[in-house]
Amino acid sequence: MKLFDVYPLFDVNIVKGKGCHVWDDKGNEYLDLYGGHAVISIGHSHPHYVEAISNQVAQLGFYSNSVINKLQQQVANRLGELSGYDDYQLFLVNSGAEANENALKLASFYNGRKRVISFNKAFHGRTSLAVEVTANPSIIAPINNNGHVTYLPLNDIEAVKSELIDGDVCAVIIEGIQGVGGIRVPEVKFLQELSRICEETNTVLILDEIQSGYGRSGKFFAHQHAGIRPDMITVAKGIGNGFPMSGVLISPKFKPVYGQLGTTFGGSHLACTAATAVLDVMKDENLIENAAKVGTHLIAELKKISQIKEVRGEGLMIGMEFEEPVKELRKRLLFEEKVFTGVSGTNVIRLLPPLCLSMDEADDFLGRLKKLL
Structure with missing residues (x-):
């Protein structure tokens, strides 16, 4: 049987990782500034993470949500403490798209409405509702195009x-x-005004923090730079450091109803163990503060490079926009300089490294990038 060929792949087979570095099956070492698409939050193969998952799978890997799983409440407690949302409720699922699906569904149950506002260039996932609020017609199948969504320009409050x-x-x-x-x-002013007008009109405000959350921006959630508190927050990617997991943080004004939401695999014993280990390391090693410090340094140094048209981002979520397409530059970074990066569209290189990236590793990357440019 062949794989369904939907991914354009680099001819690299990664077999090992440690911290911000990965190795291929030929023994080549790479600096990982992509983090498996912002998934690796605490670094590859962190010993505390490895030990916790190994111990848990030896004891119990999975049982259904028909019985108590105290590990779920442990995740909720730790997440609430570290994020500042200890008064919210947590619903655990498996992927970012699934988190957004459930958030949108819960919003509609809450106020009985079905219109949704999303924004140009948004990406929220590839499942039914999630893809409908994603502003990319090429991935919205006819069955998903139900006319529920209006896309607006980002930062246009009027x-x-x-x-x-x-x-x-x-x-x-x-x-x-x-x-x-x-x-x-x-x-910041846009988010603040958006929060205010949503509250006035009883419109549910959902912050998708799937890529930008979990410390990546230098705060636990990127929207915290604006000092707002949305009705729901969706998380995934960094929550499990590679173990598939996601969740919805839900305001106290929403009351749970048996049967409205559900999941088979969400909040499994292994997933919760992974999530707890991630939060342990984030707190003990001050990774949010590190993301802010190293990210500020990296952004400042990138802005000095004349060949880069614009540098955008917060913390360790950084975009470098060039005048010309970046496909060849990204390929050269990988194969000549042994650095993994991401892309956005044709002209933007994305940096999404593990939050443990050091100043020395950031400077190492700057040197390799300048060498090519």
């Missing part, structure tokens, strides 16, 4: 107000920082 004034919008969904859209950061 456009948002004109849509919300009639009070028929179920939810506004927005990324803390647009990832696929090119590392575009919502303005």
